[in-house]
Amino acid sequence: MLAQFPVLYPDEDFRSIVYRYHVLSGNKDFSVTNSDLFNRKNYDNTVFPRNLSYLMMRLPSDFIPIEKFLHDHTYFCWLRPFIPSNRLDSIMDEIMFNKGESNIVILLGKGSGKLLSENYRYCPACIANDETLYGEVYLHRKHQLSFLTCCPEHGYELLTQCTNCGVKFENSLVTSSLCVCGFDFSKNDKEQKRLDSIKSEQELLLNFEQLSKSRENLEEILLKMRNVLGLKGYMKYSGRMNRKNLIEDFMVYLADNNYNRFLKIDVNSQIKTDAYILSGHQVKSIIFYILFMMFLSGSVEEFLLDNSAFSIPIPFGNGPWICHNSVCPEFNKPIIRKCIRIDHQGKYISGLFGCPMCGFCFAKRWRFTDKGEERPYAVLTMGHLWNSILADLHSSGFSNTEISVKLNTTPTQIQRALTRIRTPKLDKRIPQSLNILWSSLSLHNEVATASEVVSHFNENRVRIIELLRKNVCITRTELAKKHSHLYHKMLREDRKWMEQVLPSSKRNKVRIDWERLDKHYSDEVIVAADEVYRKNPSEQIKKYTILSYAPKFIKEHIEYASEKLPKTIAMLNSRIETDEQYLLRHLPVIISQMKKYNKKVYSLKNVKTFSPMYRKSTEELDKQLIIQLNDLMEKG
Template identity: 25%
Template sequence: MLIFFPTPYPDELLYSVCARYHVRSGNISYKRTLDDIFENRSLTASVFLPSGISSLVKSINNIKTFNEQKVIYKHTMFLFFTAFLSEEKSQQIYQSMCSDDGKAIYVRAGINASGVPQNKYLRFCPECMKEDKEKYGEHYWHRIHQLPGIHCCLKHLSPLYNSAVRTVQENKHRFQIPTSTNCIEAKESCVFDGVKKETKSAYLHTAEQLAPYIQQITNDPLQKHGLQWFDQKYRSKLVEMNMAYYTGRVKQKIWREYFSSFYYKEVLQLFSSSLSNEGDWLSMIVQKNRKSFHPIRHLLVMSALGLSLEDVFSREIEEPFGKPNWYCLNTVCQYHHQPVIEEVTITLCEKTKAPIGTFTCPRCRFSYTRRGPDNNERDRYRKTRVKQYGHVWNEKLQEFAGMGLGLRELSRIMGADPNTIKRYLTAVENDRVILNENRGKYIDRKAWLNLQEKHPDKSKTELREINKPLYMKLYRNDKQWLEENSPRTVKRFSAKKVGWEKRDEELLLKAIKIVEEILNSEEKPIRITISRIGSLMGEKALLEKKLNKLPKLKAYLYEKIETIEQFQKRRIKYVIHQMNIRREELDLWKVIRKSGIKNSDKKACEMAEQILKNEIQGINLN
């Protein structure tokens, strides 16, 4: 049992508390300190995720109201590293930290394989050190300063500095407190040493946006979910932003361009989250997989998509047709309006790309589709089209028809329009007639119909040549039926002559009007291309195939269409104009990001810089 133990300060690392105990105890040997606190001389003085917590609590429970959870949650980086891990994985790490065996902790947390390296040195904020000295009379190591990828103090938004204390030391049992000797505020120890001023400014802006996320996941335990929960959340938001389909397939190129426009390339490098190729972490984090990703990368994605922690952790995943089960909508099924359908097949409408759900009752095989997404509970009782009515519906139709019910009454009972009822009853009656007719005639008719299905493009004459005996048999014995059930002769009409000169004049006027509207619009700029003008005119196919027949229109379009550089220039001017209206600060990095210019496009970036410079000079002259 310990006689005393330092009271941990807010956000203080357990490593720091143990270091303060070592100094106050007067111990010379670090192993003696380990023996005092953990009753185990072989433990490692781990900075981020230490083990032996249960032994620590046992040693100090006579002098401190401590428990394992309070120590782990408030004075280690457990909550940060496990925020996006499953309940099972988090509990394994928690139990390892409580035990004296911490060998598997970092592997289970996925830290070593995350792609975001741990800091080599303990870090400090000069302003925080000054405040701590004034308030507590001493310095201590803060958790929030040790987060990988975070190079500034989230409280002061000022650069962090590397101390001389390594996070992994040669003497693995050593505890060191922050002092004026090992924490020197110098240019070479500043984390931003060698970083361009513009990059630093952009990084601090991003860090400020991430700060609320980081503060919360570091201090508050969040609801636990499996790995696939998060990629589903991201895809759901991407669908909403038209960067993914309802089937779950992400438009990776569009997603990558959007994300790249949101963050500077150099800023992502500082977060150790650079983009390399189409199969990198950014592509994988929004796909179905069993891989975990570093918390920093999750937060970068969440911030770019405008998702809050509540959106991601607390709210249910939004599906286009909600969650199972779904209702049988067969009015004559005993399970009508009961939730017996457990699965839905989702496809996309080719024209609108809206989700289409197919639902099949497992009891009566009634199958229907519904165009989504569902907006309320009433939509779950709605159907767009019936794919098949199923055996129960057909049996009930014959039963009620045999009772002498009229067409309208049958329509009401069966939940189908009168024409559908009539069609199904006629089909049943035809089947009965066929059974009573000459069996040979039925077989011949069936063979002729099958021949047409097999050769849908053949004429009656061509079909006759394929099976002449069958044709002659039907011609002699069933001529009227043969005429009524053979391919019709297709009449061919010549296309009307097109008045190209008149059309050229008409389309030219439409094109002039559209171009003027594009150039004078207050909305986000769109590039002037032949394809775009054709789409807005409703004549895209004509312009693609017959533009040579429209000489005046062609000359005008080639005069007005924009190169990529011309469009970038117009878009940059639009962004600056909008920023002036909103009285935003005209920072170059903001102009580049809002203009959708890639940081790798040096020519476009230089053009943006020159346009911005001219704009600022114009403002100053005025």
């Protein structure tokens, strides 16, 4: 049990609590303070606690619940909604037991996109109030949020240094209103801003607080975001976003509300792909997500309360559909029972329809923005019945005009149809659609023949092969320039075959030799691990401890392409220090500390009394520890 611990103040930053204990304890070295509170020999006052359970065990049981401590005095409540469910347990293990390396600090952002200010910040009015109410000054969490320039309550510009002597607060926190130079911080002469001039800062803070009170996890937030995007018309039928309109509207919203100054990142890069914004794997800025929720629903609170579901109607309905061929026995009757729907990269859906009675085929387009409006159809082929009647009438001596009346069309269309009969070459705009349609209908026994289908793919494949044969050294770029329509058409319709026959792209010519890199990285990990163990750090040697001694690019490759580096990963895991290995290696340090504090070192029981982490030792490990302890005692 700790002999003394400071009273916790409203919205007090965790770092302030630790610092006030440090001052109260009289410890000269901050590592001693960290050892007292968290059983960690660390010289830094970190943003998040590590091994918080150790501190809680040394405080009265009714002092403060752990969850309330994390919510009221750390930035965990601001970050929790953006932590994937599969990472939450590892992060809690790091905070509570100093176990693993979850890198929770990454969510705070980096560079210009950081959520927290680089320097400690104070409001002069809050300093005066705190000293009056509590007799001392402390660090307020809200003041550290990077998007705030002024205190949201008083309007004073936040201080990062003494305005008299210029000494920054970065090296030591403030616990009194007086600077070492004698200047009273609360008497700061900077002008108080009107609260309405910092309205946008207050609004953003309010929305942050709304999210911090929510219990929804990242997956639920992203699903809700997808629904709202769909309801707002930003989602295509394919499930992808309409990025252009979304970015334009979002940028207008930011400018109109004076929010664009808060967003230090490039919006285009954050909404670069659906995977960035709707997966959460590439969260670059929490502020971006807060502003994005405000843009979609007006406020974070309204966004969280919105339980609307987004769904897309079935394009062209469920059928059946009517035949538009006037010579068909089933004309204007719902005879067509199958529709082939084709997604055109989310831009629109095309529907292919074929009458099983007369062979009449047509196509229609559908867009989500049509709102149920009926679009005209385009004829693919009039069908075998219509064509046979045309041929009979023409051979009987009827003129084009007379035939057009009987077939309910125009003389021009009759002339074109007769030309196609004489020259059996199908319109190149429609053969693929006919191929897809008739193949599908044939499988369902809805047609008896597919005689009108031309092997469009085979024709174009022959053309591509011929071009490659005549131009042996041609590149993809040159082929695309000289035969743009054919090249891009075949890439859309027959990409797999094209990739097999086309010359290698420049992008594929220089491939990363992952096998060679894996061997090299594995050797580098061995060197790094040896160096770490040689230095004998006081902390347990874990994955990122070793990687910190290895070249930086190895860590980057492991994070983004670990599946391609099996040897490196295996070697890294084999060099990570287990709990048992750490207890054995760290025993000399513990003995040294015990002697420093004049503690008796007679047995392993004394060690376990002094250092709680040794209480988790197994019976087998105890035997090894006793042997090592005896050796250390003999050596003096």
